Amino acid sequence: MPADDLDLPRTMRALVKHHAGEGLQLDPERPRPTVGPLDVLIRVQKAGICGTDRHIWQWDDWAAGRIPVGIVTGHEFAGVVAAVGDAVKTVTVGQRVSAEGHITAGRDYNSRTGNAHIARDTKILGVDRDGVFADYVCVPESNVWPIHPDIPDRIAATFDPLGNAVHTVMAANVSAKTVLISGVGIIGLMAVTVAKAAGASRIYCTDINPARLGLAKRLGAHEAFNSAEGNEWMRTVRDETRGEGVDVLLEMSGAPQAMDEGFRTLRNGGTAALLGLPARSVDFDFNANIIFKGCTVLGINGRRMWQTWYQMEELLLSGHIELDEIITHEFPIGRYDKAFETMISGEGIKVLIDVD
Numbered sequence: 001m002p003a004d005d006l007d008l009p010r011t012m013r014a015l016v017k018h019h020a021g022e023g024l025q026l027d028p029e030r031p032r033p034t035v036g037p038l039d040v041l042i043r044v045q046k047a048g049i050c051g052t053d054r055h056i057w058q059w060d061d062w063a064a065g066r067i068p069v070g071i072v073t074g075h076e077f078a079g080v081v082a083a084v085g086d087a088v089k090t091v092t093v094g095q096r097v098s099a100e101g102h103i104t105a106g107r108d109y110n111s112r113t114g115n116a117h118i119a120r121d122t123k124i125l126g127v128d129r130d131g132v133f134a135d136y137v138c139v140p141e142s143n144v145w146p147i148h149p150d151i152p153d154r155i156a157a158t159f160d161p162l163g164n165a166v167h168t169v170m171a172a173n174v175s176a177k178t179v180l181i182s183g184v185g186i187i188g189l190m191a192v193t194v195a196k197a198a199g200a201s202r203i204y205c206t207d208i209n210p211a212r213l214g215l216a217k218r219l220g221a222h223e224a225f226n227s228a229e230g231n232e233w234m235r236t237v238r239d240e241t242r243g244e245g246v247d248v249l250l251e252m253s254g255a256p257q258a259m260d261e262g263f264r265t266l267r268n269g270g271t272a273a274l275l276g277l278p279a280r281s282v283d284f285d286f287n288a289n290i291i292f293k294g295c296t297v298l299g300i301n302g303r304r305m306w307q308t309w310y311q312m313e314e315l316l317l318s319g320h321i322e323l324d325e326i327i328t329h330e331f332p333i334g335r336y337d338k339a340f341e342t343m344i345s346g347e348g349i350k351v352l353i354d355v356d
């Protein structure tokens with residue numbers, strides 16, 4: 001692309017997937033993205049490390065098959081608008097913004113019928129095109145989300161995963177219902193506080209990590225069970241739900257055993273919302289778990305544009321969502337290796353990179 005004449009540095013720092021193998025590299029002189037007519041250039045302030053970024057760091061089979069070598073990684077962020085293209089009308093320089101990281105041309109069937117989150121041509125920031133672990137990122141105006149003045153950057157940097165949690169919880173309609181959350185990683189923990197804020201009557205959690213289970217209880221889970229210690233918990237949950245099982249299952253683990261136990265603990269006619277991604281095809285009892293159960297199964301991908309974002313903002317402004325214990329660490333971009341180590345080891349939950 002031709003260089004633009006903006007009064008901004010021509011190069012920037014960026015965390016780049018520099019080779020087909022483990023790790024990332026900090027490039028101190030990556031060319032800054034140029035700004036097309038409909039683009040918004042954002043100076044990144046804070047960015048979150050996601051499970052997706054861990055896959056890219058570790059270069060597992062998924063990453064090797066999907067990620068173009070040379071890409072700037074990262075997709076969760078908060079920043080300030082540094083420049084806008086000539087045709088941009090709704091965003092101004094200096095505005096605090098985040099952005100929906102799923103980018104579509106807006107022309108396919110789902111984009112034109114209110115379901116852009118499952119558009120056929122979706123390109124993901126930091127996966128399919130240059131992302132946010134950099135001083136600057138460029139996104140289309142139509143993907144920009146203004147940050148409410150009462151929401152700080154460290155919270156806004158988690159809109160992407162928090163939006164996954166909000167999308168899952170709201171899709172399953174949890175108000176005055178019993179809920180089982182299987183898997184309390186970052187998004188599962190967020191789902192606990194979101195489900196509580198959204199009026200779930202009782203929240204049960206399962207995981208194999210005692211520390212995360214303890215945090216789930218502090219965030220509002222009625223009970224948190226270690227599923228590595230057997231499945232007696234399933235009887236407990238059924239006993240406490242009139243012998244029926246829970247009204248709603250939010251599957252956040254992608255672990256085959258957790259999926260099976262979760263469905264078996266779901267009452268007949270209940271709703272299961274599935275966000276966790278199994279690593280490979282799963283052997284699953286459709287007859288008992290779905291067909292004879294007569295349950296509703298929802299696949300959850302991304303965030304609804306922009307319903308989820310409005311719901312997320314309202315929930316945050318209500319003061320009922322607790323993220324302080326979920327956002328555990330923050331490192332300057334120069335210490336990116338320590339940031340990834342903290343996230344990958346499990347010592348940190350949501351780890352932020354301070355780019356400013």
Ligand code: ZN
Nearest residue numbers: 050076160161
């Ligand atoms: Zn993410």
